[in-house]
Amino acid sequence: MQVVAIAAVASNGVIGDGRDIPWHLPEDFARFKRVTTGHVLLMGRATFEAIGRPLPGRTTIVITRQTDWQPPRVEDEATRVYVATSVEQSLQMADEIDREKICWVAGGGEIYRQTWHRLTGLDLTEVHQTPEGTVHLPPVDPGQWREITREHNDGFDFVRHAPITHTDRLVLEPVSQRDDEAWHGLHSEWEMHRTGLRSGYTDVHPEVDLQTNVDSWIQHGLGCWLVREANDSRWIGTGGLRQQLDGPLPYWNLFFQLDKSVQGRGYAVELSRAGFSRLAELDPTAEVRAYLMPGDRAGTQVVERLGLYRMADHVDKWGNPHMVYSRSVPWLLNGVG
Numbered sequence: 001m002q003v004v005a006i007a008a009v010a011s012n013g014v015i016g017d018g019r020d021i022p023w024h025l026p027e028d029f030a031r032f033k034r035v036t037t038g039h040v041l042l043m044g045r046a047t048f049e050a051i052g053r054p055l056p057g058r059t060t061i062v063i064t065r066q067t068d069w070q071p072p073r074v075e076d077e078a079t080r081v082y083v084a085t086s087v088e089q090s091l092q093m094a095d096e097i098d099r100e101k102i103c104w105v106a107g108g109g110e111i112y113r114q115t116w117h118r119l120t121g122l123d124l125t126e127v128h129q130t131p132e133g134t135v136h137l138p139p140v141d142p143g144q145w146r147e148i149t150r151e152h153n154d155g156f157d158f159v160r161h162a163p164i165t166h167t168d169r170l171v172l173e174p175v176s177q178r179d180d181e182a183w184h185g186l187h188s189e190w191e192m193h194r195t196g197l198r199s200g201y202t203d204v205h206p207e208v209d210l211q212t213n214v215d216s217w218i219q220h221g222l223g224c225w226l227v228r229e230a231n232d233s234r235w236i237g238t239g240g241l242r243q244q245l246d247g248p249l250p251y252w253n254l255f256f257q258l259d260k261s262v263q264g265r266g267y268a269v270e271l272s273r274a275g276f277s278r279l280a281e282l283d284p285t286a287e288v289r290a291y292l293m294p295g296d297r298a299g300t301q302v303v304e305r306l307g308l309y310r311m312a313d314h315v316d317k318w319g320n321p322h323m324v325y326s327r328s329v330p331w332l333l334n335g336v337g
């Protein structure tokens with residue numbers, strides 16, 4: 001399940017002052033309503049009472065230590081309020097309500113702090129003000145979060161962050177809207193021919209592919225990473241998992257493309273395994289597939305080492321033949337399922 005914090009935060013980290021939010025931004029409220037409607041909201045009792053009513057069209061889980069706290073009665077089918085007595089219980093409830101929905105963590109300060117390590121995304125409205133206030137958002141550590149989109153507005157920006165993954169030897173950074181240059185460099189025709197280790201790439205134009213991956217992070221909580229070695233700032237490839245909805249059931253497409261200079265070090269396996277662990281948090285029973293070109297010996301070795309098995313051959317809509325490898329996430333991580 002995706003667990004995404006949504007907050008409006010001032011330049012000094014302030015998000016509130018006791019009961020109130022120290023600014024009034026109708027565009028931010030409108031966007032909050034648009035993105036959260038139909039999904040699940042998680043909030044502390046103080047924030048729920050500051051809002052003063054259940055938000056329509058959403059399921060709200062209110063977190064309180066008071067075992068006798070009663071939510072208000074709601075008649076509307078699409079609007080529900082549940083109570084959880086711990087953060088852990090609230091996350092379990094959200095998962096049971098519907099794992100496909102986004103669990104939006106809507107504050108306040110205490111709840112952001114306690115869910116921070118569980119978040120799969122940050123959706124922030126950066127307010128260009130420095131008001132007085134007693135409630136703060138935890139700092140957004142640039143070593144842990146990468147900004148993937150930014151929409152400028154008058155006096156505030158809408159900013160989305162996705163988590164950076166660190167493996168033993170690699171840093172995996174979610175691809176961002178601003179990565180055109182790096183993306184083109186890594187996906188140019190020349191590079192395609194030069195690169196030995198690749199799988200699952202499509203013939204889609206690079207710009208479209210970049211935006212598709214940014215959207216995948218936002219909509220599904222996982223997409224393509226830019227890959228670098230832990231002690232080096234140079235990009236050495238791309239890879240990741242992206243949800244595909246082109247069949248009767250959704251599956252996650254594994255792909256990787258690494259520079260020839262780093263081949264033979266086991267990086268494709270390392271980044272793929274990091275992807276499976278991330279995917280398990282979003283969808284513990286997900287199916288992973290890899291589409292390999294016939295003759296892609298290096299790619300075949302990688303997917304077989306990961307434990308995927310060849311289930312079929314396939315010709316895509318451009319007429320390219322592929323070998324299709326598949327396996328479930330529980331099997332890939334634990335050898336069961």
Ligand SMILES: NC(=O)c1ccc[n+]([C@@H]2O[C@H](COP(=O)([O-])OP(=O)(O)OC[C@H]3O[C@@H](n4cnc5c(N)ncnc54)[C@H](OP(=O)(O)O)[C@@H]3O)[C@@H](O)[C@H]2O)c1
Pocket residue numbers: 006007008009014015016017018019020021043044045046047048050063064065066069084085086087106107108109110111112114135
């Ligand atoms: N700018 C924004 O985007 C934004 C968003 C939301 C809120 N805010 C602001 O943030 C402020 C409220 O934040 P806050 O930190 O004071 O309060 P809060 O996080 O909204 O709620 C705190 C309450 O949650 C419950 N709680 C916290 N941890 C718990 C746990 N582990 N188990 C069970 N219950 C737990 C407790 O309720 P009980 O006391 O009932 O036990 C606690 O008093 C307000 O100023 C609000 O306007 C701003």
